Amino acid sequence: MKFGSGISAAAFGMLLLLVGSVPALAQEDDRHVGYYYPEPQTTETYVARVTALPDSDRNRRIAFVTGLTKQMLAGQYEPSYAVFAKGDEAEKLIIVGLVDGQLNTIYRARALLAELTAVARLTPFFQQNTLAEQATFLDLLKLLGFVQLTISDGDKFAHQIAIQ
Numbered sequence: 001m002k003f004g005s006g007i008s009a010a011a012f013g014m015l016l017l018l019v020g021s022v023p024a025l026a027q028e029d030d031r032h033v034g035y036y037y038p039e040p041q042t043t044e045t046y047v048a049r050v051t052a053l054p055d056s057d058r059n060r061r062i063a064f065v066t067g068l069t070k071q072m073l074a075g076q077y078e079p080s081y082a083v084f085a086k087g088d089e090a091e092k093l094i095i096v097g098l099v100d101g102q103l104n105t106i107y108r109a110r111a112l113l114a115e116l117t118a119v120a121r122l123t124p125f126f127q128q129n130t131l132a133e134q135a136t137f138l139d140l141l142k143l144l145g146f147v148q149l150t151i152s153d154g155d156k157f158a159h160q161i162a163i164q
Contacts, residue, residue, distance in 0.1 A: 032086055036094055037152035040160040042106055047164050048142035050130050056145045061090040064144060081112070085146075093146045097153040104153035112151065113137050138163055
């Protein structure tokens, strides 16, 4: 099964074998506003159903994002969004749409998260570290030690989620 930009569940699962977590960091200023995305129009806090894994660090989060990007670029279609980690500890995940008219509403952002959840649930890593039928992609991010997710169309829309 492939999703979004052609990443298979198996490849996604292999990427997850590389990752762990660090404790959440306090978010004070968002220096990425105006550079990677506009001021978020909507924000929320997600209280994860899992705790961060003890073995992760900045390098593992970067390896996860790099591997995910590599898989997207290797797909048969051009990626419709870019994924990258920012912050001193790479604790902020950013997803920016690369196609006009996509990821430009809260509903499209949530649809992408639902798609990412569906694929994550198929991976052995997710099944071993969560209650796969209940956990979400945001829970996966918590396992990896991410504390914030921002989804943007790269133009006018941005939605930001604090992950606790």
